[in-house]
Amino acid sequence: MTISVDLKKRLGSFTLEATFAGSGALTALFGQSGSGKTSLVNLIAGLTKPDQGRIVVGDTVLVDTTKRIFLPPHKRRIGYVFQDARLFPHLTVSQNLRYGRWFAPKVERYADIDGVVELLGIGHLLQRRPDALSGGEKQRVAIGRALIASPRLMLMDEPLAALDDARKAEILPYIERLRDETKIPIIYVSHSVAEVARLANDVVILSGGRVLSHGLAADVLARHDLLPASEKAEAGALIQLVVAEQEPPYGLTVLRSKGGEWRLPRIEAATGTKVRVRVRARDVMLATEKPSGISALNVLEGVVAGIDTGDGPDVLVTLVCGDDRLFSRITRRSLETMALRTGQRLYLVIKAVSFEGGAAAFRHPAAG
Ligand SMILES: Nc1ncnc2c1ncn2[C@@H]1O[C@H](COP(=O)(O)OP(=O)(O)OP(=O)(O)O)[C@@H](O)[C@H]1O
Numbered sequence: 001m002t003i004s005v006d007l008k009k010r011l012g013s014f015t016l017e018a019t020f021a022g023s024g025a026l027t028a029l030f031g032q033s034g035s036g037k038t039s040l041v042n043l044i045a046g047l048t049k050p051d052q053g054r055i056v057v058g059d060t061v062l063v064d065t066t067k068r069i070f071l072p073p074h075k076r077r078i079g080y081v082f083q084d085a086r087l088f089p090h091l092t093v094s095q096n097l098r099y100g101r102w103f104a105p106k107v108e109r110y111a112d113i114d115g116v117v118e119l120l121g122i123g124h125l126l127q128r129r130p131d132a133l134s135g136g137e138k139q140r141v142a143i144g145r146a147l148i149a150s151p152r153l154m155l156m157d158e159p160l161a162a163l164d165d166a167r168k169a170e171i172l173p174y175i176e177r178l179r180d181e182t183k184i185p186i187i188y189v190s191h192s193v194a195e196v197a198r199l200a201n202d203v204v205i206l207s208g209g210r211v212l213s214h215g216l217a218a219d220v221l222a223r224h225d226l227l228p229a230s231e232k233a234e235a236g237a238l239i240q241l242v243v244a245e246q247e248p249p250y251g252l253t254v255l256r257s258k259g260g261e262w263r264l265p266r267i268e269a270a271t272g273t274k275v276r277v278r279v280r281a282r283d284v285m286l287a288t289e290k291p292s293g294i295s296a297l298n299v300l301e302g303v304v305a306g307i308d309t310g311d312g313p314d315v316l317v318t319l320v321c322g323d324d325r326l327f328s329r330i331t332r333r334s335l336e337t338m339a340l341r342t343g344q345r346l347y348l349v350i351k352a353v354s355f356e357g358g359a360a361a362f363r364h365p366a367a368g
Pocket residue numbers: 011012013014031032033034035036037038039040
């Protein structure tokens with residue numbers, strides 16, 4: 001199911017002008033504070049009316065100012081998940097979940113409670129009240145309550161922002177399941193590159209009320225120039241690898257891409273499974289000769305495709321390895337002493353790779 005948004009709204013001296021289309025599963029709205037994310041979410045939810053524009057989810061027109069269509073919020077069937085879970089404190093988890101059911105007209109109810117409980121792994125929590133749940137568990141219940149209302153669209157507004165890293169890690173696999181196992185499109189607001197890299201199929205970068213870029217996650221996140229300064233250290237490539245074999249004695253998994261062979265801490269996945277990994281530019285060192293006697297496990301060959309010198313002491317080198325584009329952030333001094341130039345063949349020494357889960361988020365739903 002697709003979502004298309006084309007909106008204009010003035011809010012005091014701020015103007016939001018957003019046009020994008022998401023191909024389906026999870027579209028991340030990414031931008032720094034004040035870029036207009038919440039204003040856009042409020043327009044999609046129907047809490048505010050656009051000055052002009054259109055929002056369509058699948059076949060349903062939520063807003064079309066030229067046709068004077070404005071579905072009120074309660075008729076949009078949007079499931080919300082906010083930073084704080086907002087569960088009813090006096091109701092058990094089970095009662096909180098059942099409450100969501102009344103929001104869907106009977107004929108349009110497709111979600112069954114058992115399926116949602118299983119999807120989110122909350123069966124053992126059903127009789128507890130919210131004050132006996134961890135932050136991550138509360139969020140899973142909040143997602144469940146939203147799902148049980150059989151929404152046509154899920155709006156998740158920084159759902160992990162209030163959680164510590166351990167709780168985030170606990171809940172991310174459930175958001176992946178939601179993305180991969182239900183057909184409900186998700187708009188996911190975030191200002192974390194790490195989260196967006198892991199979850200998003202499509203990314204919309206907002207800045208000053210405008211869409212700076214939108215498209216597939218791997219393409220948009222490669223645009224280092226568009227990321228907010230606070231997230232530049234996280235910038236890098238998002239690539240797909242295929243599990244080749246396990247190396248049990250070392251606790252490693254061997255993966256392949258056209259660019260070569262990779263070794264990562266063990267991934268529980270069968271041979272042939274496609275996985276998504278993120279390689280940060282700051283974790284890639286460059287060498288003009290094949291390094292030997294080094295501890296790094298991943299050394300690939302690549303060709304310099306671009307050098308972005310920018311204003312700071314660092315430069316960003318883009319390299320092509322097989323079918324992939326990788327990035328390396330090095331100092332201007334290294335650029336000069338190594339005399340790097342476009343077209344040069346180099347070795348990439350990769351210090352760290354983060355596994356971002358199954359590669360389902362890479363599939364473009366339009367491509368099946
Ligand atoms: N009703 C309003 N009247 C005037 N200005 C507004 C109104 N609502 C939002 N703004 C302004 O619009 C801009 C975008 O705000 P918005 O809350 O959408 O940003 P955001 O990207 O969600 O930020 P954050 O990540 O901090 O929540 C801000 O400059 C804000 O002050």
